[in-house]
Amino acid sequence: MSEVWAKWEGQVINGVFPLRRLLGVSDHSGVFLSDYKARNLPDTAIKLTPANATGAEAQLAQWRAIAALAHPRLMRLIAMGRCQLGGLQFLFVVMEYAEQTLAQVLPQRALTSAEVREMLLPTLDALAYLHGKNLVQGQLKPANFLVVNDQLKLASDTVRPAGAPRVSIGLSSLYDPPEAKNGGLSPAGDIWGLGITMVEALTQSLPWPEEHAGTTCLPPTLPPDFVDVIQRCLTHDPARRPTATELQAELRGAPVVDVPRAIVREAPPQAAAPQEPAGRHSPVPAIAVTVCLMLLLAIWVGLRMFHGHADAARPTSGAAQGPAQAPAGAPPVAAQNPHTLLPALPQRAAAAVSTKSKESKPSPRPGASRSERPAPPLADASPSVVHEQMPVVARSALRTIHGHLKVAVLATVDPAGNVSETRVENPGPSSYFARSAKEAAGKWKFAAADGQDSRQWLLSFEFTSSGTTGHATPR
Numbered sequence: 001m002s003e004v005w006a007k008w009e010g011q012v013i014n015g016v017f018p019l020r021r022l023l024g025v026s027d028h029s030g031v032f033l034s035d036y037k038a039r040n041l042p043d044t045a046i047k048l049t050p051a052n053a054t055g056a057e058a059q060l061a062q063w064r065a066i067a068a069l070a071h072p073r074l075m076r077l078i079a080m081g082r083c084q085l086g087g088l089q090f091l092f093v094v095m096e097y098a099e100q101t102l103a104q105v106l107p108q109r110a111l112t113s114a115e116v117r118e119m120l121l122p123t124l125d126a127l128a129y130l131h132g133k134n135l136v137q138g139q140l141k142p143a144n145f146l147v148v149n150d151q152l153k154l155a156s157d158t159v160r161p162a163g164a165p166r167v168s169i170g171l172s173s174l175y176d177p178p179e180a181k182n183g184g185l186s187p188a189g190d191i192w193g194l195g196i197t198m199v200e201a202l203t204q205s206l207p208w209p210e211e212h213a214g215t216t217c218l219p220p221t222l223p224p225d226f227v228d229v230i231q232r233c234l235t236h237d238p239a240r241r242p243t244a245t246e247l248q249a250e251l252r253g254a255p256v257v258d259v260p261r262a263i264v265r266e267a268p269p270q271a272a273a274p275q276e277p278a279g280r281h282s283p284v285p286a287i288a289v290t291v292c293l294m295l296l297l298a299i300w301v302g303l304r305m306f307h308g309h310a311d312a313a314r315p316t317s318g319a320a321q322g323p324a325q326a327p328a329g330a331p332p333v334a335a336q337n338p339h340t341l342l343p344a345l346p347q348r349a350a351a352a353v354s355t356k357s358k359e360s361k362p363s364p365r366p367g368a369s370r371s372e373r374p375a376p377p378l379a380d381a382s383p384s385v386v387h388e389q390m391p392v393v394a395r396s397a398l399r400t401i402h403g404h405l406k407v408a409v410l411a412t413v414d415p416a417g418n419v420s421e422t423r424v425e426n427p428g429p430s431s432y433f434a435r436s437a438k439e440a441a442g443k444w445k446f447a448a449a450d451g452q453d454s455r456q457w458l459l460s461f462e463f464t465s466s467g468t469t470g471h472a473t474p475r
Helices: 004-007 056-067 113-132 187-203 226-235 242-252 285-312 345-360 395-399 431-441
Strands: 021-025 030-036 039-052 077-085 086-097 146-148 149-154 208-210 216-217 386-387 407-412 418-428 456-463 468-475
Touching: 021 149, 030 407, 030 468, 039 077, 039 431, 056 077, 113 149, 113 187, 113 226, 113 242, 187 242, 226 242, 418 431, 431 456
Parallel strands: none
Antiparallel strands: 021 030, 030 039, 039 086, 077 086, 146 149, 208 216, 407 418, 407 456, 456 468
């Protein structure tokens, strides 16, 4: 299917929307990177579908109705219409450009329980909004969970009225509810798709339907705290599935941190101790208390003497002092960023190693010359590079990287050393990182070269989960 759609790259829809690059395909549509200069939108996405002679006008009318919706968690539809390519009739819809989809993340890693809970909040908010207007999303699956400016949004070009018949434009899949073959679209069908998506997000695998038993077999790696809610979402009886509003209420009352909750039980009441008759007191408790006090006093005196000797022997040099104490009232390290979703242990370990390496290096002598002091690390050590600019990417996007992701940008440099033109030579697997690298490449600065009209440099950027590096190579 990619080859079928890729042949349209470079075409311009109705003289306005260029098909710059194919972003993705399905069994019935293709999505391209485009722009809308009249609206000052440098990046948009345009979806093309073959025009059905009987349903084209109804689809365009539905897209116009969706464009009038206003919800921050639904993809915004910008324009729609008809077009012709190679003698074939198509419908098109222009929408916001998404840097990433959940379908692109899951082949790399599963989401944590906390990430899924955070994903559910905006998802359920959008679904409750649609269902309240008697609308349904219609195709809830990982490819329709999109990230726009670091915010989760649901695809909206599939939205249709509840009860509308299902149009046989695509193959049935596990994301479609069991009742799909006999009925129309319903809010309960969205909840089924949400349940399947949660399983896939948490385990990178799909559940196995058991049609005769009326249940769904869940993967054994599914976190236990999600089993109940997913089983209810995937019940074969649509009337027994929870609504989006009910799930919202449950989620807001659930813990959002993946930490086992301690079970606190109230201690049983103690039986009253029998009272001694008046005037009869045993001497044993008093003796025991006296002995304990004497032992504590001896330990305290010993500790005071030990610390006194230790303080006298401790060096007063600032280089030998321990780490500085946190200011009074400062939160503990583990609580300083309550919104961090991924485990913080690797980051803290890296920070500890960095701190240790810094402390192990001797500080410069007061009289040391500048050349003797260690130079700060640079992204590129070439003397021809005057200024480097690393791509600015969302931290949530870096978390999805396993290993290294490389992007190469060819920069044309004028005699003054400014980048006059950039072209992505190797975009890598992600258009989001390629776009960020291209934007950064335009801000590099090189040494002036008199007598040379222009020259080219290949800027190679490498993205990892911990950050970004880059270097320049002359062409």
